[in-house]
Amino acid sequence: MAIAFTTIDTEARKAIDFTSGDTVRVWSKIEDKGKFRLQAFEGLCLARKHGTEPQATFTVRKISNSVGVERIFPLYSPMIDKIEITKRAKTRRSKLYYIRDKAAKEIRRKMKTIVSIGKGKKLEVPETVTEEPEGSEE
Numbered sequence: 001m002a003i004a005f006t007t008i009d010t011e012a013r014k015a016i017d018f019t020s021g022d023t024v025r026v027w028s029k030i031e032d033k034g035k036f037r038l039q040a041f042e043g044l045c046l047a048r049k050h051g052t053e054p055q056a057t058f059t060v061r062k063i064s065n066s067v068g069v070e071r072i073f074p075l076y077s078p079m080i081d082k083i084e085i086t087k088r089a090k091t092r093r094s095k096l097y098y099i100r101d102k103a104a105k106e107i108r109r110k111m112k113t114i115v116s117i118g119k120g121k122k123l124e125v126p127e128t129v130t131e132e133p134e135g136s137e138e
Contacts, residue, residue, distance in 0.1 A: 008078050014052045016083055020045050021091035024060060026073055027081040038081055041071055047095045061099065068103055 043062030056075040
């Protein structure tokens with residue numbers, strides 16, 4: 001006799017076919033003042049771990065207010081309402097952890113261009129101190 005502990009359809013979750021590199025939108029239930037509401041977290045799937053086992057997880061990364069945010073979701077969590085695949089991508093790796101460094105390098109490169117633009121401007125300094133030419137001592 002099997003007892004159902006969760007209210008989710010495990011076969012439907014197992015059938016969701018997304019891999020690392022896909023852009024997914026995860027609708028998670030959030031408790032707010034005794035009520036539940038749905039909140040979407042859309043980003044790039046960096047990794048899927050443990051396949052379709054009960055402990056299976058997937059990592060999603062998004063950029064929010066120019067800060068990278070990552071969340072690890074359990075695949076069979078009852079707090080996840082649905083998982084939508086918004087964009088598919090072909091990747092050559094199963095774990096895309098290098099995206100973290102790539103994004104950081106890109107931000108640093110943008111910061112350098114902002115700083116170099118600031119350095120290119122000439123500041124006008126009022127001439128309050130007059131210098132005498134060398135060798136004009138009496």
